[in-house]
Amino acid sequence: MAKPGIQARVRVQWPGFALDVDERLPGLGVTALFGHSGSGKTTLLRCIAGLEHAAAGEIRFNGETWQDASTWVPTHRRPIGYVFQEASLFPHLTVLSNLRYGQKRSQAKGQGQDAREARFSLEHAIELLGIGHLLKRRPASLSGGERQRVGIARALAVSPRLLLMDEPLAALDLARKQEILPYLERLHDDLEIPVLYVSHAPDEVARLADHLVVMDAGRVLASGPLNQILSRLDLPIRLGEDAGVVLDGRVAERDERWHLLRVACCSASLWVRDSGAAIGDHARIRILARDVSIAHEPKTGTSILNTLPARVLSLGNDAHPALSLVKLDVAGSPVLARVTHRSAEQLGLAPGMTVWIQIKAVALL
Amino acid sequence: MPLSETDLEAIVLTLELATVTTLILFLVGTPIAWWLSRTRSRWKGPIGAVVALPLVLPPSVLGFYLLVTLGPNGPVGWLTQTLGIGLLPFTFWGLVVGSVLYSLPFMVQPVQNAFEAIGERPLEAAATLRASPLDRFFTVALPLSLPGFVTAGILTFAHTVGEFGVVLMIGGNIPGVTRVASVQIYDYVEALEYGEAHRLAAVLLVFSFLVLLALYSWRPDHTRK
Numbered sequence: 001m002a003k004p005g006i007q008a009r010v011r012v013q014w015p016g017f018a019l020d021v022d023e024r025l026p027g028l029g030v031t032a033l034f035g036h037s038g039s040g041k042t043t044l045l046r047c048i049a050g051l052e053h054a055a056a057g058e059i060r061f062n063g064e065t066w067q068d069a070s071t072w073v074p075t076h077r078r079p080i081g082y083v084f085q086e087a088s089l090f091p092h093l094t095v096l097s098n099l100r101y102g103q104k105r106s107q108a109k110g111q112g113q114d115a116r117e118a119r120f121s122l123e124h125a126i127e128l129l130g131i132g133h134l135l136k137r138r139p140a141s142l143s144g145g146e147r148q149r150v151g152i153a154r155a156l157a158v159s160p161r162l163l164l165m166d167e168p169l170a171a172l173d174l175a176r177k178q179e180i181l182p183y184l185e186r187l188h189d190d191l192e193i194p195v196l197y198v199s200h201a202p203d204e205v206a207r208l209a210d211h212l213v214v215m216d217a218g219r220v221l222a223s224g225p226l227n228q229i230l231s232r233l234d235l236p237i238r239l240g241e242d243a244g245v246v247l248d249g250r251v252a253e254r255d256e257r258w259h260l261l262r263v264a265c266c267s268a269s270l271w272v273r274d275s276g277a278a279i280g281d282h283a284r285i286r287i288l289a290r291d292v293s294i295a296h297e298p299k300t301g302t303s304i305l306n307t308l309p310a311r312v313l314s315l316g317n318d319a320h321p322a323l324s325l326v327k328l329d330v331a332g333s334p335v336l337a338r339v340t341h342r343s344a345e346q347l348g349l350a351p352g353m354t355v356w357i358q359i360k361a362v363a364l365l
Numbered sequence: 366m367p368l369s370e371t372d373l374e375a376i377v378l379t380l381e382l383a384t385v386t387t388l389i390l391f392l393v394g395t396p397i398a399w400w401l402s403r404t405r406s407r408w409k410g411p412i413g414a415v416v417a418l419p420l421v422l423p424p425s426v427l428g429f430y431l432l433v434t435l436g437p438n439g440p441v442g443w444l445t446q447t448l449g450i451g452l453l454p455f456t457f458w459g460l461v462v463g464s465v466l467y468s469l470p471f472m473v474q475p476v477q478n479a480f481e482a483i484g485e486r487p488l489e490a491a492a493t494l495r496a497s498p499l500d501r502f503f504t505v506a507l508p509l510s511l512p513g514f515v516t517a518g519i520l521t522f523a524h525t526v527g528e529f530g531v532v533l534m535i536g537g538n539i540p541g542v543t544r545v546a547s548v549q550i551y552d553y554v555e556a557l558e559y560g561e562a563h564r565l566a567a568v569l570l571v572f573s574f575l576v577l578l579a580l581y582s583w584r585p586d587h588t589r590k
Contacts, residue, residue, distance in 0.1 A: 049493060050492075051493075073496075075492035076495050076496055082493035090487060091509070092509060092511075101491070102494030161436075331384075353480060
């Protein structure tokens with residue numbers, strides 16, 4: 001019986017490093033493997049790709065066994081696409097030849113023929129990553145961002161059934177990151193194949209992930225839908241200073257006069273700066289805990305646009321002893337607020353209590 | 366001052382020997398270099414040392430052992446006789462065998478260095494792009510180590526042209542068969558024909574300089590900006 005998703009039970013033992021993971025990862029959407037460097041996230045990805053020969057365990061993809069005690073499917077026979085941290089383009093080939101390298105071989109092997117699976121033609125990959133004008137160039141003459149876009153297109157051109165991305169933005173500066181992120185978001189909306197995305201950058205995870213796997217010291221600390229993990233108060237690793245949640249909604253209304261958009265998330269509405277998105281577009285919103293304040297009454301005479309009723313779910317400690325993280329329910333979605341312990345006590349916050357939250361900043365991702 | 370017919374014969378023979386040796390070493394040296402560049406076997410050290418031996422061994426020592434091994438009482442000599450090939454010493458192919466062994470490190474080491482310089486990453490990338498190990502070798506490893514191959518080819522060729530001791534030991538001095546340019550010069554000097562020696566020596570000097578000039582000026586295409 002073919003179970004959708006990735007089943008990975010992997011054990012790697014090196015001097016000074018051990019990876020011990022037994023996880024089932026979803027067969028759809030973007031799953032972020034998040035953790036500090038040395039947490040084993042890249043090693044796990046390499047095991048799934050078949051690039052770590054020393055690993056013991058089992059890897060199954062949609063019920064297909066790629067590795068177990070008696071099976072080892074070599075990397076070139078696994079239906080994957082892999083994006084390396086440095087684009088790793090072949091320097092002796094032009095951009096087009098780099099793209100064709102994998103595409104030719106996957107066609108020759110009869111992979112990529114099944115129209116039912118998400119199929120990427122070369123043209124589609126070139127168009128999606130916006131690299132049509134680079135095809136005749138050599139990798140050495142490309143910028144870092146361009147190289148990485150070619151690397152991503154090259155991985156897509158093999159029509160993978162699983163896309164593995166190893167910190168594709170980590171080697172780039174902020175400007176290059178901003179250049180590539182929109183392409184990755186398009187991928188997210190366009191791809192019908194599961195993506196495993198290794199990252200240690202909270203902003204990338206917030207923008208791209210649907211599912212989050214938090215790793216530390218070779219083990220999985222938590223795994224689940226993005227918001228469920230982000231709003232957990234007990235997790236030793238939050239997305240750094242940026243504790244907060246991510247909500248998915250749709251653009252419901254445009255206020256031309258004030259250049260604002262109303263985004264409907266669940267049954268609540270939030271006003272955000274107009275990003276040019278069209279009405280009905282999918283919109284992802286990030287609300288950081290530090291931007292949320294709590295009050296007994298809906299305040300008037302304030303500059304804050306978004307004030308919503310909420311119910312306190314639980315209270316926890318933040319990194320600093322003065323601070324407390326409050327988990328609230330806003331129309332069915334969890335939202336985190338960072339307040340001082342003193343304020344929490346003065347307000348008498350307790351689970352079940354109804355309060356009003358003011359959101360100082362809402363970022364449309 | 367034209368070269369004499371014997372000089373030309375010696376030069377042609379030298380070039381033939383160097384060409385054949387280089388071609389054979391491309392075939393023999395490449396797998397050895399690949400293995401040495403990728404293996405984690407404990408045999409890597411010993412094999413690497415054996416390959417490098419001709420760098421330090423006096424050519425006469427190598428030539429002596431070859432003469433014994435290839436000779437009528439040696440194991441290889443017995444084999445070649447049994448196979449009906451006859452004996453190799455004092456033949457062109459005897460020289461080839463000697464040259465291949467003598468120039469082995471000049472082929473293996475630059476190629477091995479080039480293979481090592483590629484690193485694992487491009488080969489891993491090729492694997493994720495559906496390329497089998499053999500496919501990866503021919504479409505990624507070979508093109509990326511092309512500069513190493515060019516260096517190795519030129520060094521091997523030039524080194525074979527400059528060979529003397531091994532040739533003298535197992536080839537002797539048979540005109541048109543084993544008398545290469547370096548041996549010819551030796552003959553001239555022995556016979557006190559310094560004028561003749563000068564001419565041929567100058568040819569080899571210019572040739573060697575040009576070869577090295579080419580080697581040091583050449584840059585592969587894709588390393589240019």
